[in-house]
Every structure is written in C-alpha cells, then in structure tokens.
Amino acid sequence: MKALNISPSPHIRDDLTTQKIMLLVIASLAPAAIAGVIHFGLRALLLMVFCMVISVACEGLCRILMKREQTIRDGSAALTGLLLAMNLPVSLPLWEAALGCFIAIVAVKQLFGGLGQNFANPAIAARIILMLSLTSDMTHWTAPRTAADAVSSATPLVSGTASLQSLFWGNTAGCLGETCAAALIFGGMFLIFMGIVSPVTPFSFIGTVAVCTLIYSGGDLQTMFYQLFAGGLMLGAFFMATDYVTTPVTAWGKLIFGIGCGLLTFLIRMFGNYPEGVSFSILLMNILTPYIDRFTMTKPFGAVGKAGGRT
Amino acid sequence: MRRLHGVRLPHAKQTSDMAFVPLPLPQKVVLPMAMHMGVPCTPTVKLKQQVTVGECIGTSDAPFSADIHASVSGTVTALTDYRMMNGTVCKAVEITPDGEQTPCADLTVPTYTNRTEFLAALRRSGGVGMGGAGLPTHIKLDPKSKIDYLLINAAECEPYITADDRTMQEKPLTILKGIRRIMEVLEIPECFIGVEENKPDAMKILRDAAEKDPQITLAPLPPIYPQGAEKVLIYHITGRVVEEGKLPADHGVIVMNVSSIAFLEEYFTTGMPMVMRGLTVDGDCIGKRCSLTVPVGTPVREVLQYAECDFEKLDRLISGGPMMGQCLPDADYPVTKTMNAILALSAKQQRRTTACIRCGRCISACPHRLMPTELEKAYQRRDAARLDELKLQLCMLCGCCSYVCPANRPLAESNSLAKLFVRQQKEAAK
Numbered sequence: 019m020k021a022l023n024i025s026p027s028p029h030i031r032d033d034l035t036t037q038k039i040m041l042l043v044i045a046s047l048a049p050a051a052i053a054g055v056i057h058f059g060l061r062a063l064l065l066m067v068f069c070m071v072i073s074v075a076c077e078g079l080c081r082i083l084m085k086r087e088q089t090i091r092d093g094s095a096a097l098t099g100l101l102l103a104m105n106l107p108v109s110l111p112l113w114e115a116a117l118g119c120f121i122a123i124v125a126v127k128q129l130f131g132g133l134g135q136n137f138a139n140p141a142i143a144a145r146i147i148l149m150l151s152l153t154s155d156m157t158h159w160t161a162p163r164t165a166a167d168a169v170s171s172a173t174p175l176v177s178g179t180a181s182l183q184s185l186f187w188g189n190t191a192g193c194l195g196e197t198c199a200a201a202l203i204f205g206g207m208f209l210i211f212m213g214i215v216s217p218v219t220p221f222s223f224i225g226t227v228a229v230c231t232l233i234y235s236g237g238d239l240q241t242m243f244y245q246l247f248a249g250g251l252m253l254g255a256f257f258m259a260t261d262y263v264t265t266p267v268t269a270w271g272k273l274i275f276g277i278g279c280g281l282l283t284f285l286i287r288m289f290g291n292y293p294e295g296v297s298f299s300i301l302l303m304n305i306l307t308p309y310i311d312r313f314t315m316t317k318p319f320g321a322v323g324k325a326g327g328r329t
Numbered sequence: 330m331r332r333l334h335g336v337r338l339p340h341a342k343q344t345s346d347m348a349f350v351p352l353p354l355p356q357k358v359v360l361p362m363a364m365h366m367g368v369p370c371t372p373t374v375k376l377k378q379q380v381t382v383g384e385c386i387g388t389s390d391a392p393f394s395a396d397i398h399a400s401v402s403g404t405v406t407a408l409t410d411y412r413m414m415n416g417t418v419c420k421a422v423e424i425t426p427d428g429e430q431t432p433c434a435d436l437t438v439p440t441y442t443n444r445t446e447f448l449a450a451l452r453r454s455g456g457v458g459m460g461g462a463g464l465p466t467h468i469k470l471d472p473k474s475k476i477d478y479l480l481i482n483a484a485e486c487e488p489y490i491t492a493d494d495r496t497m498q499e500k501p502l503t504i505l506k507g508i509r510r511i512m513e514v515l516e517i518p519e520c521f522i523g524v525e526e527n528k529p530d531a532m533k534i535l536r537d538a539a540e541k542d543p544q545i546t547l548a549p550l551p552p553i554y555p556q557g558a559e560k561v562l563i564y565h566i567t568g569r570v571v572e573e574g575k576l577p578a579d580h581g582v583i584v585m586n587v588s589s590i591a592f593l594e595e596y597f598t599t600g601m602p603m604v605m606r607g608l609t610v611d612g613d614c615i616g617k618r619c620s621l622t623v624p625v626g627t628p629v630r631e632v633l634q635y636a637e638c639d640f641e642k643l644d645r646l647i648s649g650g651p652m653m654g655q656c657l658p659d660a661d662y663p664v665t666k667t668m669n670a671i672l673a674l675s676a677k678q679q680r681r682t683t684a685c686i687r688c689g690r691c692i693s694a695c696p697h698r699l700m701p702t703e704l705e706k707a708y709q710r711r712d713a714a715r716l717d718e719l720k721l722q723l724c725m726l727c728g729c730c731s732y733v734c735p736a737n738r739p740l741a742e743s744n745s746l747a748k749l750f751v752r753q754q755k756e757a758a759k
Contacts, residue, residue, distance in 0.1 A: 023645050024656040026742040028728030029674065030488070032336070036683055036735045092683060134684035134736075216689075267689035267702070316698040318720040319333060320560060322572050 036133075040093030042214050046205035047100055047257065053188045053198035057162035058108040062194045065115060066103040072116045073099030076123035086132065094133050098122050101141035101257060104195020105250065105297070106148070109160050114152055118144040138304045139264045142254075142297045149297075159191040174248040175293040182240070185247035192249065199247040206256030215260040218272040219279075223255040226280025234288060251283065254296035264304040271307075271314035278303045333561050333696040335553040336729045338652070340527050341488040344609050349495055349620045352635055354426050358401050358626030359663040360386065361411045363419040365457040366464045367393035372422050378405045383433040383601050385453075386422050395465040395666075396455040399433075400604035400624035401426035414648065414655045414662070421663075424626070436600040447514045454596045455603040455666075460493075460557070460586035461649060463667040466593060469585065470515060472578035478567055479512055481522040483531070483587035484550055484557030487650025489611045490670040495620045496588045496607060497524070497531035501538040504587060507594030508545060511585075520545045521566045522587070527552040554652060555727040559584050561696050573723050588669070606664055610636040614643045614673035623664050629671055630660040636673075644676035652728045683736040691730035691740055697723045701730035701740040708747040713754045716747055724748070 054062045077095035081088050089095075102118050122144035127136045149156045159173055173192045174180035180190045188198025196202075209215045228242055235241040245251070259265060259279050266275050279299045286295025303310075363369035370387030380386060380399040387397035403426040411421035439450035451467035458464045460482060481504075485493040497504065508520050522539070524532050526549050539545045548566050550556045560571045562584060569580045577584055592603060606625050611618045616637030623632060629646065640660075647654040648668050664671075691701035700719060707715040721744060730740035 020641075020643075022643065022657065022659060023676070024658065025645065026739065026745065027651075027653050027655065027726070028731050028741060029645065029647055029651040029654065029656075029672075030338075030732065031680065031737065032733050032735075034733075034735050035680070035737070036686055039686075039688070039735055089683070094686075132684060134686050262686045262688040265687075267687055267692055267700075269693075315703075316692060316700060318699050318723050319564070319697045320570055320573050320723055321720050322574075 036094075037092050039214055040097050042212060043209065043257070044093065044097050044100060046208045046214075047104065047195070049201035049205050050104065050195050050198055050253070051100070053201040054104065054108075054194040057188055057197060058160060058194050059163055062108050065106060065108060065110065065112075065194065066100055068112055069103035069106075069115055069119050070096045070099035072119040073102070073123050076120055077128065080124055080128040081132070084128070089133060092133060095123055098127070098140045101195075102144050104253060105141060105145045105193050107156060107159055107192075108194040109158050110155055114148065114155055118148045121147050134263055136263060137307075138301055139258055139261050142258055142300050142304070145297050146301060161191050162189055162197070173293065174244075175287065178244075180244075180248065182243055182247065185244065190248070193253075196250040196253040199252045202252035202256055206252070209256065209260070215256075216269065216272055218269050219259050219265065219276040220255040222273050222276030223259050223279045223283075224251065226277045227251060227284050230281065230284040234284070245287065249287075249294045250296040254283075254300055255279070258297075258300050259303075264307060266307055266310045266314060268311070268314045268316060271310045274310050274314065275303050275307065278306065332551070332553075333564060334694055334698070334729075335555055335561075335696050336694050336732055337552070338486075338488050338554045338732075340552065341611070342491050342494065342527065344489075344611055344618055344620050345491040345494050345528065345530070347491075347495070347618070347620045349499060349607050349622045352621045352623040352627065352632060354401060354428060354430070355624065355627040355631045357406065357423055357425050357628070358624055359411065359421050359423050359628065359661075360397055360400065360626040361413060361419050361421045361663065361665065362387045362397055363413055363417065364397065364463060364625070364665040364667065365395040366462055367391065367395065367468070369419045370394060370397050372408055372420050374405050374408075374422060376405055376408060379403070380405060380424060381431045381433040383436050383604055385455075385602075386424075387420075393465065393468060395457045395463075395467075396453060396602070397422070398455050398602040398604050399424055400626050402429050402431040403427040412658075414657065432601070436602075438600045439597055441514075444514055450597070451593070453602070454593070456589065456592055456596060457603065457666050458586050459588040459592065459606075459667060459669065461653070461667055461669065463665075466585075466589060469583065470511065472515070472583060474578055475581060476515055476517045476578065476583050477519065477581040478583070479508065479515075479517045479520040480562060480566055480582060480584045481508065481520065481587050481590060482557055482559070482562055482584050483522055483524045483528075483535075484562060485528070486525055486552070486554045486557040487652050487654070487670075489672055490609050490650050491620060492607050492609050492669040493587045494528050494531050495609075496591050497528070498534055500591050501534045503591050503594045504535070505538050505542070505545065507590040507597075509542070510594060510597065511590070512544065515583075517583070518544065521548045522546070523548045523550050523556070523562050523566050525550050525552045525556050554729065555696055555725075558696065558725055558727055560725070573720065603666055606666060606668060608632075608664065608668055609670040610673075611670065612647075612673040613675050614639045625666055626663045628661050628663055629657060632664065632671055633660060633673060638673050639675075642675045643673050645674045647672040647674065652732070653726065680737045682738055685736055685738060688735060690733040690735065694729040694733045696727060696729065697725070699724055701744070704747065705738065705740055705743045708743050708750065711750065713751050716751055721747055721751065
C-alpha cells in the first residue's frame, strides 16, 4: 500500500471557483452583447472581442514582467475587457479602446497587485479616464441601425425624447452594451438567481434612483422609468456595482453602497455638468468601500462586549 | 428567530438503511490511553497478563479522565508508546484476542441512590461523548448550575456518517430510557431531541416512541451544516446564545450525543463499560460500505479489509466526517471511542489557491458570523490583537468558510493555526 496523504479539514470543497464565477458573469452579459451587435452592427462585436483580447494580453504580459503567477485563466481580465467595451461608443477608434484596456488592466488592476487588490473597478476607472481625456470620441454616439437613418445622435439622457419602449429594447444611441435594458435585466436576474451576486446592491441602487426621480419629478412615473432605462444605470447596477473586489462584503455594506450609488447618480444627472453619473457614482463609492466595510463589520454570534470594531 | 448561517452539503448518507453488523474479531487490538478529553490514563496491566472483556486496563487518579477497558478477552502482548492523531504521545496496550470474548467476572450492574453515586458509577464506565470531542460523561453530567434543558444531539450533520442514525433506528427505547434516567437523576424538566430532517426513518421511530412522554420532544432541524455544532443546536432549539468562554451548562443546557445516551443506558442495564464502537465505513475506495460495531482498539486496516477497500486507489483515510474529520497517518491506527466514521477517499484533483476576490461567501456561510477573510489577513500579519477583536476564539473550525471559498483559500485551516499562534503568544507573555 502506498503512503497516505494528510490534509487539514475540511476535506471537501464546493465546486464553484473564481474562474466559474467570471465565466458566469461573462455569460450573463451575452444577451446585452448580442443586443449591442443587433443595434450597432458587427463593429460592436469587433470592439468587444478586441477589448477582451487586449485586456487578456495586458494581464498576461504584466504577470510575466512582474514575475508573478499567471492569472489570465481566471477570466477576470476577459470580463474587464468585455465590460469596458460595453461602456464605449461603438465608433471609438481601436487604439483608444486599447488604451482603455491598458489603463484598466495595468494601471488600475495589476499595479495594485492584481485580482482582489484593486481599489476601483478597472472598467469604470478606464471609462472615466477615456471620457475625460478623449471626450469628443467618447461622446460620439452612433444611432442604432434599427432606428431612423441618422448617423450620429444624442443619447436619450441628453435628448430626453426617446420612447420608453425603445429604451427598454435598446433601440437608442449610447454605449454599445448599455442601451438594451431588457437584456441587462435578464442577465442581472440570471446572476442573482445563480447566487453569483447579491440582489441587495442592484435593487438598492436602482430603487434609490427610482425613488429620488419620482420625488423630484413630482410623482411622474414616465420620468422615473425614463431615468431607469436610459443611460448606463442597468449595466452599472447589475454588473459594475456588484463587482466583488471593489464593493463592501456584508449585506449592510452592500445596501449602503447601493443607496450611495443611487443618490450620487441622481444628483449628477439632475444637477451636475455631465448628463450621466453612473460611472462617477460607482467610482466614488468604490473609494468609500474600505470605510463602509469598517463600519459594517458583522457582530459575531455569541460575542460578548465590543465585537468586530475598528482597527 | 433568525437561523444561523451554514452550508448545504451533499448528504451522501448511503448507509442509513444498513443495520449495524459486528466485525469479526480482529487479530489484535491497540488501546491508546488517551481516547478522551482530559488526563490520559496509565496502564494497570502487565505484559502477558490475561484480560477479559470489560476489564479495566487503564485508569487515572485525576477526576477529568475516563477509564480504558479491554474490548476483547486475551493476552496483553505489548505496552508501547503511541502517537495520537494530534501529535501527542501516550501509552497504549496491545491485546491479542483468544477468541472467547469472556466477559469480565467483576462486572456488576451498577446501582445508585443519589447523584453522587450515579456519577461515580459513570466514572467507572469509561463513557465519553461519542460525537467527536470525547468529553468524559461523568464530567458532562456534573453541571454546577441548574439545568433547564437536556438536548440530545442527533443532528449528525456531516456527510456520509450514519452511526447516530442507525443507533436511533435500532435502539429507540434504550435511548428514551437513558434520557429519562438522566432527567430523573439531574432533575431536568425538559428534553429535546434535535434531528436533521434528512433522517425521516429515525425521526418517525423516535417520535412514535416518545409520543407518550410530554417532557421529551423531537425537534426537527433543517439539514444545513453545521446543525449539530453544540452552540448552533442550542440556539436553534432553545434560542439561548452560549457566550464566548461560557459552557452550555452556564446557560442551563446540557447537550449529549444520542449514541452516548444509548451507551449510558446499556451500561446501567448490563454493567458493560465502553468497549464497542458503532461506526460508518464509506468513501469512494470502499467496495462494501457498511455500518459496523467493532471492539474499540481494532486497527482501521481490519475494518477496511472487511469493507473491501481498494488500497491501490486509497489516498486519504479520514476519521469522522469530511468537514471536520481528521486524516489518519496510516491504516494501523486503532478505532477509538470517539471515531464515528472511517472514510476512505481516493486522490482528488488538486485545486490551486488563488487571490481572495472579496466575494463574501465565507462571511455569509459562517454560523458564528465571523469574517474569515479578515481573520486570515490578520493571521498573515500575525496580529494577535486584531485576531482577538475579530473573535477568533468563537471559531469552531466547522470548515464552512473553506468549503465555499471559490479561490480555494484555506480559511478554516488558517484559523486553526491562528488559534495555536495566539496560545503561544499568551504563553510567551507569561
């Protein structure tokens, strides 16, 4: 008989892995990605595949240069690439998209130590940097092929004229993955149903925007739904604000995070200089996450006196 | 009342309808002197001495100890040092059976008129908690405060194991008599039997048997691991929270494993001390999974041979369940009083440990609502103050955090090392 192995307990593990989680999130983005291709043509597909490839390449090269364990197989870089592409206008020049991937993977993620160590959502941070530095290309919106024959157009948050129906089905101008609310809600519900993301963040985020808009507009449901389906709210709430690494770990923390995101989005949209505030609000709340975590530590069962507490 | 968190595990209770069968007498038995929590015993027999079944072969003057008895009749063939699973070394008595299984002539049915005599009789039984920790029964049943509830732990929440399940199905009346005996002597007004709902047969049998007794209630529990952890069981049945550093008895509760109750009652009717152990033999290397009663001290190898274990495929041997059980160093290790299962597992694919992605699964799986990721980071920094703040000592090493971690991080293992680290720090500070 050969020698026995010894391992500490537990001796069994759940079969959910980081890689599976990332692949499930990518899969749940597929409906919105397909909607993007339908509305904006094959260029959308090109941009998404391009961003995924460049992101994975950046991640791989970084790990080699930093002499760290290779991590491209965990799927997180591919997911970042896809999310970034879905946050870009379909007409963006490829080199600018590549720059975005570089910023996301190298500057925001790997320089802080890679997966799990970054303080901000890489795709959001990259989108904001591109937005601020290449504003004209980043706000050059193409009207969907399925809409009227206009070549360029304003986003619904600027024009304020799109029909709720076209907002729901994504038949409007905007970032290539953010326009189809139906596909994003479907993908988001899939993630919640699979237990991959907590429903607390997206629901508190969207709920806060809904309530604030409803009060601000004096109870106008039309305006409320317009604000929910227009812009990047669905993409942001279901897929960016639920990023594990850059959001709080406890349910209470997630609630505070979601409400904070919703409030900031509402304030920027209504009172700010930018028509859209989803990415800024998520980035700001990302920065607050360590503080939220510190104040929402769990109270252990059976603990006496001050438990958890502050460091 | 909020339920405590946990994880849903595959039950794998394939042996729940397999009755206990006795294992043929082994070639030899090895009886370590430390099969219980507390002071190890000292052998009271000499080499080549003849012993009979139930004869005391090891005892201790310390109150916190449990006597060891010969589980077979035969000759003492060795007195050796034995390394236990936890690394400590104790004396062990090896007996070669003569095949007669002659019971010890000195055994009498114990009688008692009061609590002190009851406990003294128990002290001689060698009885320990059969669920895993092995607390001597006469210590457990000697609480310093008033007890409101006797809880019978029949949750058996670990996968595979059905030893308690089988005991309940086969000896329901013995169990109930034992419960009444304890309630009478310790003057406990109420008893709950906590059973996980994945044991419908055992539940039905016990419910029918306890129907006429209003003081004994069956408490069905959802099959969420670790339902059988003492503090979890107490909270879910009585709503009482056992505070850190306190014992269940301080909160008016005694928890006893159901097999220990069955043993206790049999001891008080036959006088035979703890010499047999019922256990589950399962795992993917086992050809003939079974429930067995074996003499304490039987080498695990003989149990495995009986169960047609594939020794070529065998990679790890686990004493207990797959969540909290310990790996045996080799197949010659003896069956101890606390061993409720032997699992023979084949090699599994090694998974890489990757970076924590802060998914929070460990936090929402922890029954104690601890923060395993934070504990792991604090241990990596060797930050004893932070570990204390995060209530490391509440961790019962149930393994839920490690089980759910998608990055395959050894969180429970880290906590167990952290506990050792904190203890060493405290000793160094003295």
